[in-house]
Amino acid sequence: MTPNAWIQILAFLVVLVALVKPLGAFMARVYEGQPCGLDKPLGFLERLTYRVAGIQPDQPMNWKTYAIAVLMFNLLGGLVVYALQRLQGFLPLNPEHLGAVSPDLAWNTAISFISNTNWQSYSGETTLSYLTQMLGLTVQNFVSAATGMAVLVALIRGIRGRQTDHIGNFWVDLVRSTLYILLPLSFVLALILVSQGVVQTLSPYKQVSLIQPVSYVQSTTNAAGKTMHQTVWVKHQVLPLGPAASQIAIKQLGTNGGGFFGVNSAHPFENPNPLSNFLEVLAILLIPAALCYTFGRMVGDTRQGWAILAAMLIIFVPLMIGCVWAEHSGNPKIAALGVNQQSSALMSGGNMEGKETRFGVTDSAIWAAVTTAASNGSVNSMHDSFTPLGGLVPMWLMELGEVIFGGVGSGLYGMLMFVIVAVFIAGLMVGRTPEYLGKKIEAFEMKMATICVLVPPALVLVTTAIACVTVMGTSAIANPGAHGFSEILYWASSTGNNNGSAFAGLSTNTPFYNIAGGILMWVSRYFLIVPTLALAGAFARKKQVPVSSGTLPTHDALFTGWLVATVVLIGALTFLPALALGPVVEYLHLWH
Amino acid sequence: MWSQCRPAVVVFVVLSAITGLAYPLLVTGIAAVAFPWQANGSIIKNSAGQAIGSRLIGQYFSEPGYFWPRPSATAPVPYCSYNGPLADCATASNSGPSNPALFAHVKRRVELLRAADPAEKGPVPVDLVTSSASGLDPDISPAAAFYQVNRVAKARGLPVAEVKNLVKQYCQGRDLGILGAPRVNVLSLNLALDRLSSAQAATGSKPR
Numbered sequence: 014m015t016p017n018a019w020i021q022i023l024a025f026l027v028v029l030v031a032l033v034k035p036l037g038a039f040m041a042r043v044y045e046g047q048p049c050g051l052d053k054p055l056g057f058l059e060r061l062t063y064r065v066a067g068i069q070p071d072q073p074m075n076w077k078t079y080a081i082a083v084l085m086f087n088l089l090g091g092l093v094v095y096a097l098q099r100l101q102g103f104l105p106l107n108p109e110h111l112g113a114v115s116p117d118l119a120w121n122t123a124i125s126f127i128s129n130t131n132w133q134s135y136s137g138e139t140t141l142s143y144l145t146q147m148l149g150l151t152v153q154n155f156v157s158a159a160t161g162m163a164v165l166v167a168l169i170r171g172i173r174g175r176q177t178d179h180i181g182n183f184w185v186d187l188v189r190s191t192l193y194i195l196l197p198l199s200f201v202l203a204l205i206l207v208s209q210g211v212v213q214t215l216s217p218y219k220q221v222s223l224i225q226p227v228s229y230v231q232s233t234t235n236a237a238g239k240t241m242h243q244t245v246w247v248k249h250q251v252l253p254l255g256p257a258a259s260q261i262a263i264k265q266l267g268t269n270g271g272g273f274f275g276v277n278s279a280h281p282f283e284n285p286n287p288l289s290n291f292l293e294v295l296a297i298l299l300i301p302a303a304l305c306y307t308f309g310r311m312v313g314d315t316r317q318g319w320a321i322l323a324a325m326l327i328i329f330v331p332l333m334i335g336c337v338w339a340e341h342s343g344n345p346k347i348a349a350l351g352v353n354q355q356s357s358a359l360m361s362g363g364n365m366e367g368k369e370t371r372f373g374v375t376d377s378a379i380w381a382a383v384t385t386a387a388s389n390g391s392v393n394s395m396h397d398s399f400t401p402l403g404g405l406v407p408m409w410l411m412e413l414g415e416v417i418f419g420g421v422g423s424g425l426y427g428m429l430m431f432v433i434v435a436v437f438i439a440g441l442m443v444g445r446t447p448e449y450l451g452k453k454i455e456a457f458e459m460k461m462a463t464i465c466v467l468v469p470p471a472l473v474l475v476t477t478a479i480a481c482v483t484v485m486g487t488s489a490i491a492n493p494g495a496h497g498f499s500e501i502l503y504w505a506s507s508t509g510n511n512n513g514s515a516f517a518g519l520s521t522n523t524p525f526y527n528i529a530g531g532i533l534m535w536v537s538r539y540f541l542i543v544p545t546l547a548l549a550g551a552f553a554r555k556k557q558v559p560v561s562s563g564t565l566p567t568h569d570a571l572f573t574g575w576l577v578a579t580v581v582l583i584g585a586l587t588f589l590p591a592l593a594l595g596p597v598v599e600y601l602h603l604w605h
Numbered sequence: 606m607w608s609q610c611r612p613a614v615v616v617f618v619v620l621s622a623i624t625g626l627a628y629p630l631l632v633t634g635i636a637a638v639a640f641p642w643q644a645n646g647s648i649i650k651n652s653a654g655q656a657i658g659s660r661l662i663g664q665y666f667s668e669p670g671y672f673w674p675r676p677s678a679t680a681p682v683p684y685c686s687y688n689g690p691l692a693d694c695a696t697a698s699n700s701g702p703s704n705p706a707l708f709a710h711v712k713r714r715v716e717l718l719r720a721a722d723p724a725e726k727g728p729v730p731v732d733l734v735t736s737s738a739s740g741l742d743p744d745i746s747p748a749a750a751f752y753q754v755n756r757v758a759k760a761r762g763l764p765v766a767e768v769k770n771l772v773k774q775y776c777q778g779r780d781l782g783i784l785g786a787p788r789v790n791v792l793s794l795n796l797a798l799d800r801l802s803s804a805q806a807a808t809g810s811k812p813r
């Protein structure tokens with residue numbers, strides 16, 4: 014690793030942590046209904062929405078009503094995204110005259126975007142009209158993120174509630190998250206991105222003349238069954254355009270990750286230079302990190318939030334450094350072919366297959382770790398071509414359950430499930446009733462937390478097994494040997510934890526992968542949201558237990574370490590055997 | 606349960622209108638006024654006003670008198686950014702690190718570069734033999750550009766020092782001194798090279 018790699022890692026972490034408190038405090042004000050500054054210019058939109066919708070903003074919901082509202086709103090969103098894709102050929106803002114998307118792909122994409130996964134079996138520029146991108150996908154980029162944040166806030170209200178049925182009003186949490194947090198941040202980021210070269214237009218694709226025309230040989234079979242070869246000259250390049258910057262800003266900020274173009278943030282029109290890259294990668298972790306502070310503020314003890322953020326960083330930073338180190342090490346078999354992979358002032362060096370020159374291996378590896386720690390899943394390099402250990406890092410970060418930062422809202426409520434498990438185990442050790450923030454952890458709470466912790470790994474491992482032993486699963490593999498297994502494991506880990514990044518060699522635009530992936534994304538999102546809300550309801554009904562000498566402090570270094578151990582142990586025990594069959598075998602194969 | 610229907614529909618419609626129409630259209634409008642060149646693809650035009658490329662999107666060069674870009678896995682030709690609906694275009698090789706096809710590809714590319722310039726015996730810079738993530742990478746590393754200077758100068762009949770100077774002019778360092786990696790924009794460099802050649806031809810100092 015070069016000194017510059019260390020400086021870039023440090024710069025990223027310093028800027029991120031510096032923004033946690035200001036943004037976290039701002040979000041706490043938004044959710045507490047306090048004046049936040051933006052309610053002056055945008056408040057009329059909020060009040061108008063409530064009036065037309067017949068919402069009483071000060072009327073809170075019990076957990077069941079809250080859950081029904083979440084599910085109904087998301088179901089409606091899914092239907093609209095599906096319909097837009099199927100009907101786009103008849104709708105406006107389609108300058109390239111793209112036709113209807115196939116039913117299985119449209120189902121996969123609809124679930125993918127409402128569940129904040131943004132797995133993509135398609136390339137945007139060849140499949141979706143500008144209208145579908147804007148009114149279908151950009152909208153879900155906002156509201157799926159806001160849904161995750163709303164569920165987190167409901168859980169926080171449950172934790173601090175005192176013998177009440179109420180955990181807040183979903184519509185208010187949803188509207189305020191969108192209007193006061195996601196929209197202003199996206200607006201600013203989108204304009205900065207355009208200034209750097211990200212496209213933003215409704216014009217059709219642009220054709221340019223090539224400086225040097227290129228030819229290729231086209232083989233066709235004629236009616237007599239004879240193969241004909243014909244040289245075709247290509248004199249033009251068609252540059253896809255579209256309203257990209259506005260979607261890319263929220264795709265990063267809302268941990269969505271669905272690219273406007275097929276190659277996502279590796280496309281120069283989506284991520285034109287290292288500065289845009291820094292802002293995009295920072296935007297991924299910004300809200301998930303700041304929500305830790307919001308949590309602390311809302312439960313009345315900011316140390317609780319810092320402790321959770323510290324636990325996330327303790328797991329994340331070594332893994333990120335490991336990924337950067339692995340990619341800088343390069344590929345021994347390529348070095349043997351007379352290739353220079355040594356990093357210098359004149360080149361990035363390292364494992365450059367599937368990476369862009371302007372980012373080099375450092376920015377590519379930082380992005381890979383960040384996008385999989387968060388459930389973002391956008392990419393600026395191709396994870397399929399990472400070195401075995403460099404590819405293991407993003408895979409395992411997803412398999413930890415998307416709780417190391419994770420999705421906006423969903424990452425922290427997932428982490429709070431691990432906190433409950435950690436508190437419970439600690440309580441068993443010392444023989445006391447476990448409690449967290451004054452709430453006793455009893456059988457029902459443990460059941461809900463266990464569901465949330467164990468459903469995703471079970472889904473991932475079972476689906477990987479099914480795909481590995483069926484032709485419809487294995488026929489999609491692009492790379493031979495252990496790496497082929499890694500491609501399937503990565504796919505299941507990504508969709509089963511709502512991440513959305515891919516080992517993209519796997520050809521997943523098939524009915525099997527589209528349908529199975531849709532089910533994985535749907536279950537791992539909503540089968541976690543409902544138990545989380547049930548837990549919020551159960552907490553809200555409980556009495557507050559006063560702190561005593563027997564209370565386990567949950568804000569100190571000891572507990573932070575304990576939480577780290579819990580997350581890592583569960584993640585390691587569940588996935589080490591599978592990882593050993595994929596990346597570890599490949600590593601041994603390549604280096605020895 | 607049904608009491609939540611009306612809020613669900615109304616909130617969905619209002620938020621769709623705000624985030625799916627008003628917001629992207631507002632950004633498009635501001636971009637069209639403040640950053641019209643960037644918002645429309647950073648298009649480069651020649652002196653006749655014809656669009657000949659984008660500052661941000663790479664083009665394929667294979668003639669010895671041009672600097673070559675990185676390998677590109679796009680189909681049907683390298684650096685194809687769009688080839689009609691449902692045709693996968695901008696793409697990567699997605700070759701795994703132990704895939705024999707990757708090693709064969711790198712080997713062929715090394716041989717091609719060596720054959721084009723037999724005098725150059727040093728190891729080949731890695732970015733010149735590996736495919737990019739987008740298949741549209743506009744840049745190569747400065748090391749990869751300097752590696753090609755002798756071949757380009759010979760093919761064009763230009764002094765090596767002059768071509769090397771041109772490359773130095775077009776080298777970009779890291780953004781803000783620390784971000785990203787050093788790079789050279791291949792299309793800009795090749796256009797400058799064409800200008801240099803025609804200037805030389807006009808003064809008649811050196812035959813092309």
